Amino acid sequence: MNALLAQAPEEMPRGEVLANDPLWLVLLKVVLLFGFGVLMTLFMIVWERKVVARMQHRSGPNRVGPGGWLQSLADGIKLAFAEEIIPANADKKVYFIAPVISTATAFATFSVIPFAPQVEIFGHTTYLQLIDIPVGVLVVLAASAIGVYGIVLGGWASGSPYPLLGSLRSAAQVISYEIAMGLSLVAVILYAQSLSTGDIVDAQVDGWFAFLLLPSFVIFLISIVGETNRAPFDLPEAESELVGGFHTEYSSLKFALFFLAEYVMIVSLSAFTVTLFLGGYMAPWPLSMIGDGMLNEGWWPFLWFVLKCLVIMFLFIWLRGTLPRFRYDQFMRLGWKVLIPVNLAWIVLIAGIRAIRTDAEVTTNQILIFGGAVIAVIVLLSLLIPEKPAPADDDRVPVTGGDYPVPPLDLEVPKKPKRRAVTGSGERRTTPEIGTEGRKEADDNGNV
Amino acid sequence: MTSFVDAGLVLAQTPGQEAVTTGEAAAFWILGPLAVAGALGMVFVRNAVHSALWLVVTMLTLGVFYLIQNASFLGFTQIIVYTGAVMMLFLFVLMMAGKDSSDALVEALRGQRLAAAVFGVGFAALLSAALVRSLRDTRFAPPLDPTSPEGGGAGGLGELIFTDYLFPFELTAALLIVAGLAGIVLAQRDKRDEGAKRSQRELVEARFRGEYERPSGRPGPGVFATGNSVATPALLPDGSIAEDSLSDLIESTPTARRVSPPGWMRALEGGEQAEGVHGGEDGGAGPSTTDDEGSER
Numbered sequence: 001m002n003a004l005l006a007q008a009p010e011e012m013p014r015g016e017v018l019a020n021d022p023l024w025l026v027l028l029k030v031v032l033l034f035g036f037g038v039l040m041t042l043f044m045i046v047w048e049r050k051v052v053a054r055m056q057h058r059s060g061p062n063r064v065g066p067g068g069w070l071q072s073l074a075d076g077i078k079l080a081f082a083e084e085i086i087p088a089n090a091d092k093k094v095y096f097i098a099p100v101i102s103t104a105t106a107f108a109t110f111s112v113i114p115f116a117p118q119v120e121i122f123g124h125t126t127y128l129q130l131i132d133i134p135v136g137v138l139v140v141l142a143a144s145a146i147g148v149y150g151i152v153l154g155g156w157a158s159g160s161p162y163p164l165l166g167s168l169r170s171a172a173q174v175i176s177y178e179i180a181m182g183l184s185l186v187a188v189i190l191y192a193q194s195l196s197t198g199d200i201v202d203a204q205v206d207g208w209f210a211f212l213l214l215p216s217f218v219i220f221l222i223s224i225v226g227e228t229n230r231a232p233f234d235l236p237e238a239e240s241e242l243v244g245g246f247h248t249e250y251s252s253l254k255f256a257l258f259f260l261a262e263y264v265m266i267v268s269l270s271a272f273t274v275t276l277f278l279g280g281y282m283a284p285w286p287l288s289m290i291g292d293g294m295l296n297e298g299w300w301p302f303l304w305f306v307l308k309c310l311v312i313m314f315l316f317i318w319l320r321g322t323l324p325r326f327r328y329d330q331f332m333r334l335g336w337k338v339l340i341p342v343n344l345a346w347i348v349l350i351a352g353i354r355a356i357r358t359d360a361e362v363t364t365n366q367i368l369i370f371g372g373a374v375i376a377v378i379v380l381l382s383l384l385i386p387e388k389p390a391p392a393d394d395d396r397v398p399v400t401g402g403d404y405p406v407p408p409l410d411l412e413v414p415k416k417p418k419r420r421a422v423t424g425s426g427e428r429r430t431t432p433e434i435g436t437e438g439r440k441e442a443d444d445n446g447n448v
Numbered sequence: 449m450t451s452f453v454d455a456g457l458v459l460a461q462t463p464g465q466e467a468v469t470t471g472e473a474a475a476f477w478i479l480g481p482l483a484v485a486g487a488l489g490m491v492f493v494r495n496a497v498h499s500a501l502w503l504v505v506t507m508l509t510l511g512v513f514y515l516i517q518n519a520s521f522l523g524f525t526q527i528i529v530y531t532g533a534v535m536m537l538f539l540f541v542l543m544m545a546g547k548d549s550s551d552a553l554v555e556a557l558r559g560q561r562l563a564a565a566v567f568g569v570g571f572a573a574l575l576s577a578a579l580v581r582s583l584r585d586t587r588f589a590p591p592l593d594p595t596s597p598e599g600g601g602a603g604g605l606g607e608l609i610f611t612d613y614l615f616p617f618e619l620t621a622a623l624l625i626v627a628g629l630a631g632i633v634l635a636q637r638d639k640r641d642e643g644a645k646r647s648q649r650e651l652v653e654a655r656f657r658g659e660y661e662r663p664s665g666r667p668g669p670g671v672f673a674t675g676n677s678v679a680t681p682a683l684l685p686d687g688s689i690a691e692d693s694l695s696d697l698i699e700s701t702p703t704a705r706r707v708s709p710p711g712w713m714r715a716l717e718g719g720e721q722a723e724g725v726h727g728g729e730d731g732g733a734g735p736s737t738t739d740d741e742g743s744e745r
Binding site for chain 1: 497520521531532
């Protein structure tokens, strides 16, 4: 509204503008961030249930509130008033601290996420971001690294075997997937030339990193699913194997905190993904052309940001509705033998390309042509490699077309057992059935 | 650990020309005791996991110290690497060892205490000597500008690692790779070993080759039966009992043998009340609970 007012602080770097925020504004932002996290959690729980229900041809929650959208709120209130049961074996202090750690770190992640560029709040020009520190990206990594303590300690402190198993799985899982996650950040940092989240968004003006650094983006998406313990990587709380996993022994508000932490983590990591790879708060392409970038100013970017977050969150739900849970060793193999090596090779490749581009006078076209030639040569060479004959193994079990072993050919067909003599020929079919029905009822009655 | 704290104290006072700001001093006097308390707690607490947690407190506090010193990259790296990865591995091992593995009060090694005391005093002397030395002849570097790519922060550190300290960096990398390889070699079990675990595919092939009793699993209990107890056998199409579905454990328990013929058989033959199913169920519950208790120990 006021060009001068908007122009003046433009000179100042984002970090300094944010550091000059008055205390009331900082507190307001903190409260808003907390509210954003909680609201998105309440929304996402119902949304998830509705979407998954839709995918499974059910109707999903539709009783509480308009269209069932208040279901999670009702559930949350119910949980808070539920009876609290603490196992006798529990390590009381650690048992108490664990959900707090989980929740606090999940919310802390929001602090470095830029939700919008410069906006005016009660006449004060600021960015819609709590802090902008030069290593903002590491804050998210640190928060998720500490957040695991909540799960691990919660499982351990319950003093019961299944939660312990869940927490052990979680510890191994998060350590493995955090490496893949950190490595996919390297490419982004190389291209943005900064570790600050604000600078990373600014660096994506010409093109989102999701397109430029597609392998990093895909690996990052996979590893945040592992990091948040969501299906298909929800091994720490695998219902069919570990009852409830790490939170088996938790009830009432403490369980609600774990629940909240999981969903806030999903929201905040979605926001982080949007910041790193999907251009942050910037309007998507056709919209950014409207009115000379009008939609990239003021409060509009907040809308784009939330919409992009919802896309990533939908991906989380979609995965859960589609894929079955991984087996533990498959999961570890994916992390260590696929994601990390691919990521390392990719980093070497783009570091090489960047080094060539900065040192020598090489255009993108030349790189593409050269790279294409190299790939073509490799493909041609691979055709020359003679096919290895399959090793002769007499002991091998024959395999069908479906790659499933065939039973041995000398398998003895079992002798047809003698049928019991049935009296009465005409009602042979019906009588026994009625008989069984009657017997079943009697049996049920007898049992009850 | 205390040396770090002292270093923090020194650094907190030093930025040479500038005085320590109030916020910095307040943070130091709050976090310093916390770090020391964490270190002491780690040493004196009995429970191994609690001990590790106290160490986590100390490491987190150190991370915050670095942040206060404007070394935000170092601070967060400390939190991610030490508390996030290293201590998590520690916890992992401690939890595998079990909840009640507190300190053993019996001395396993002879002269353990004496050796520990000697080494402890020696280490303390070494540490304090190094500290005194470093305090006496150190000139403090000018404060870094954490936002500039060259000085301070990640950029400066990266440049140093890949220029001046390239050789030590590569040496460390080689050391870590060797250690990793050694770990893999030690942990790997040869596929051809007797006790080696078979993969799903190998197992199914072995089954079809006839190394096991039958190619498929055993039929589940009570598939065609009238009850839902584990003691209820599966019935073959002609109505006879599938012997494979009978559990040796349940059949051999006294409660199961008490009723003869078993209840399900009577239910099958004449449509009587299926008391025997209950008998079988009791029999099943008995041994399985004892089994659970056994595995918990």
